[in-house]
Amino acid sequence: MTKNPLNFRVLALHPKVLLLEWDQEPSETLLAFLLSFQIILEKQVKVTRCTMGYQSLLVHLLVDMKSLAWWKQRLLELQPKVENQTVNKGRHWKIPICYEPEYAPDLLALAEAVQLKPEEVVQLHTQTRYRVYFLGFLPGFLYLNGLDKRLYCPRKEKPLLKVPKGVVGIGGMQTGIYPSSSPGGWHLVGTTPLSLFDAQQQPPCFATAGDWISFESIDSKNYKALQKKINQGTFRLKPHD
Amino acid sequence: MIEILQHGLYTSIQDMGRFDYQSFGVPLSGALDQHAYRIGNQLLNNPERAAVLECTLKGPKIRFHKNSYIALTGADIQPQLNGKPIKNQTPIEVKENDVLELGTAKIGCRAYLAIAGGIKTEKVLGSRSQFKGLTREERISKKILLPTGDSNFKPVKGARLQIPNLDFNQKTLEVYVGPEYHLLKKAQKKILEESTFTLSELNNRMAYQFNEKLPHQLPQIWTAPVLPGTVQCTPDGSLIILMRDAQVTGGYPRLFQLTDGALHQLAQKKTHEKIQFKILTSIE
Numbered sequence: 435m436t437k438n439p440l441n442f443r444v445l446a447l448h449p450k451v452l453l454l455e456w457d458q459e460p461s462e463t464l465l466a467f468l469l470s471f472q473i474i475l476e477k478q479v480k481v482t483r484c485t486m487g488y489q490s491l492l493v494h495l496l497v498d499m500k501s502l503a504w505w506k507q508r509l510l511e512l513q514p515k516v517e518n519q520t521v522n523k524g525r526h527w528k529i530p531i532c533y534e535p536e537y538a539p540d541l542l543a544l545a546e547a548v549q550l551k552p553e554e555v556v557q558l559h560t561q562t563r564y565r566v567y568f569l570g571f572l573p574g575f576l577y578l579n580g581l582d583k584r585l586y587c588p589r590k591e592k593p594l595l596k597v598p599k600g601v602v603g604i605g606g607m608q609t610g611i612y613p614s615s616s617p618g619g620w621h622l623v624g625t626t627p628l629s630l631f632d633a634q635q636q637p638p639c640f641a642t643a644g645d646w647i648s649f650e651s652i653d654s655k656n657y658k659a660l661q662k663k664i665n666q667g668t669f670r671l672k673p674h675d
Numbered sequence: 676m677i678e679i680l681q682h683g684l685y686t687s688i689q690d691m692g693r694f695d696y697q698s699f700g701v702p703l704s705g706a707l708d709q710h711a712y713r714i715g716n717q718l719l720n721n722p723e724r725a726a727v728l729e730c731t732l733k734g735p736k737i738r739f740h741k742n743s744y745i746a747l748t749g750a751d752i753q754p755q756l757n758g759k760p761i762k763n764q765t766p767i768e769v770k771e772n773d774v775l776e777l778g779t780a781k782i783g784c785r786a787y788l789a790i791a792g793g794i795k796t797e798k799v800l801g802s803r804s805q806f807k808g809l810t811r812e813e814r815i816s817k818k819i820l821l822p823t824g825d826s827n828f829k830p831v832k833g834a835r836l837q838i839p840n841l842d843f844n845q846k847t848l849e850v851y852v853g854p855e856y857h858l859l860k861k862a863q864k865k866i867l868e869e870s871t872f873t874l875s876e877l878n879n880r881m882a883y884q885f886n887e888k889l890p891h892q893l894p895q896i897w898t899a900p901v902l903p904g905t906v907q908c909t910p911d912g913s914l915i916i917l918m919r920d921a922q923v924t925g926g927y928p929r930l931f932q933l934t935d936g937a938l939h940q941l942a943q944k945k946t947h948e949k950i951q952f953k954i955l956t957s958i959e
Contacts, residue, residue: 445854446958447854447902447905448904451902453854455899460897482694485923485924486698486900487898488897491900499958502957503959568900569700569923570898570900570922570923573700573809631699633799633809638699638800639699642698
């Protein structure tokens with residue numbers, strides 16, 4: 435039974451920052467509630483912006499709060515609005531990934547670790563629609579939910595100092611794309627030629643919290659063709675449906 | 676226009692930061708000591724968000740390409756204009772071809788060089804603050820010309836700005852308790868409240884760490900939003916205080932949240948300096 439998403443604790447982390455935290459496992463129900471709450475809160479004149487995690491919302495205030503009790507009351511008053519807020523169903527983005535060995539240095543090792551054939555790993559990785567819960571870690575890094583349990587695999591003992599941009603990793607119960615080169619401990623199972631983050635674009639990342647992502651397997655020939663288009667600026671990813 | 680002749684140890688362009696892109700995972704950035712940053716711009720009648728140079732420990736050497744005014748705030752970095760010492764915290768007139776040389780930080784860690792009209796490099800996502808992967812350069816690392824804005828600033832004789840005294844020797848950092856603090860045992864809380872912590876060499880614009888550890892059995896948390904001034908505790912007991920270039924989410928237990936004042940103060944601490952936490956009454 436899912437707990438009522440209305441039960442959350444409110445903390446004043448700082449005179450200008452409220453933390454709303456739900457004591458329950460991340461779920462689609464909770465995500466929908468967080469997204470709705472964020473929309474309602476960001477409409478309040480006293481709120482400048484909100485940031486999200488799996489089970490929490492950080493609310494930045496315009497000026498120092500005089501009392502936490504006042505805010506608790508206000509949040510209670512806002513709840514009916516949150517419940518009536520139309521749920522963001524999210525757009526669906528299909529991200530092309532090349533799983534060939536040259537682009538997937540750890541695919542064989544991961545397949546062995548989870549006792550599957552490499553093509554079965556690709557099959558399982560591409561058949562899921564993942565939900566974007568929020569962005570964090572690096573600009574344009576999507577926290578994705580929905581990895582098939584058969585692909586759960588502990589992170590590498592020794593993290594790589596430099597995982598290249600666009601590489602798709604699997605680590606623990608998560609999968610994700612490195613939007614820029616960074617140190618990382620995930621198993622590298624593929625690469626996308628797409629840019630997940632571009633500071634010159636508005637918005638800088640095509641996906642937002644609540645969107646859906648799926649991976650589409652492409653061969654190296656298509657990878658190179660797509661990369662060429664991207665470099666020439668003649669490719670723009672469009673949401674599916 | 677100003678010309679960087681020598682870039683110093685770690686000099687970067689900073690302003691108030693990027694506020695609107697955290698939901699895309701973009702760090703806040705901006706001057707670490709926002710207090711000193713603000714005073715610099717106020718002294719020159721600059722727009723509130725004008726960009727300045729943040730100079731760390733050893734400052735740059737600069738030539739001015741036009742007559743202007745500057746102000747130095749934050750750490751005392753032993754500034755000299757054409758070889759003569761100049762004052763901090765006050766507008767200083769500079770002429771075309773004057774050379775400003777910033778020395779080493781005698782007191783504090785970060786000095787701010789504001790210039791009338793502000794530094795006018797390209798804005799990226801609403802801010803000029805340099806950050807790896809966002810701005811073309813992540814800091815000033817070579818001889819370079821930087822554009823500056825126009826200003827008709829003239830210091831008013833006798834006008835004074837009320838500047839609160841900054842005490843860079845102040846050891847105490849004021850904090851509010853964080854969401855996981857209450858999960859600590861009494862003995863652990865006592866360590867946090869009574870011990871002195873020594874700033875380790877791992878300190879930069881992303882985070883500050885300490886030599887002392889806090890052994891604990893706190894559970895990992897679901898990745899949650901964090902902000903500059905959040906004090907996290909890693910599984911091996913390291914305390915990490917997030918600074919303005921920190922990532923926007925984190926998965927370690929959150930013990931404290933620094934006040935703005937404490938965050939500015941910490942930005943002026945050097946490796947091996949000591950600090951103590953002072954817990955403030957929670958906001959009710």
